[in-house]
Amino acid sequence: MNHTLKNLLLAAIGVSSLAAIALRADPVTVQEAGVGPAETVWIDSSTLGNSLHVYAGVLTLNVNGVATNGFCIDPWHWSDSSVQNYNTVVLGTAPKAPGPMGAAAATQIEQLWAQFYSSSMSNVNAAAMQIEIWNIVDAGVAGGTFHLDSIDGASTSTAVLAEITTMQNFLANNPNAVTADLIAVTGPGQDYVIPNVPDGGVTLCMLGLAFVGLVAFRKRFHSC
Secondary structure, three states, X not given: OOHHHHHHXXXXXXXXXXXXXXXXXXXXXXXXXXXXXXXXXXXXXXXXXXXXXXXXXXXXXEEOOEEEEEEEOOOXXXXXOOOEEEXXXXXXXXXXXXXXXXXXXXXXXXXXXXXXXXXXXXHHHHHHHHHHHHHHHHHHOOOOOEEXXXXXXXXXXXXXXXXXXXXXXXXXXXXXXXXXXXXXXXXXOOOEEEEOXXXXXXXXXXXXXXXHHHHHHXXXXXXX
């Protein structure tokens, strides 16, 4: 085998190994600290019961003690305000039973986030995004049913439903839309979708290994 081909194969193996490291499940602590922009809605859940009065909107979470915003991807389990042991996982592999949602549903959520999420989004937009996330996850899982019964307030309901339609039309008409970099956290309470924030030490280590490998490859390549 010539040196160039051998080095290319070694580089591919290295990239695959680094990818496997990046995609592994890592333990974290998660605490649901509060609710951000949101509306109150009535929903049905195949595991929790019918006519449940809940918040639909942005959730404030503490992940390993760091505040971040997220959305629920699991209308089949109750949330818990205490500190819980969770794992970070690839979004498509969550939620737990009756999940997982699969890669196609995960991509739609990432597109939805990239297009519509903002740290200053309105209550109406946040509620619409949460409800549409529930719809997407429900369509992707096997054996679980979620249903939106109603949204509190006639004018609010009209506005939220109109925004949901806007989001659905965007997804239908833009299958190759930009995606956000998101992950899921799964554990004993609800599962959540949050932005992916790589660990600084791991990222620097991976970049360092990649740089060393590139330098070695270039030296060997030019010596052939």
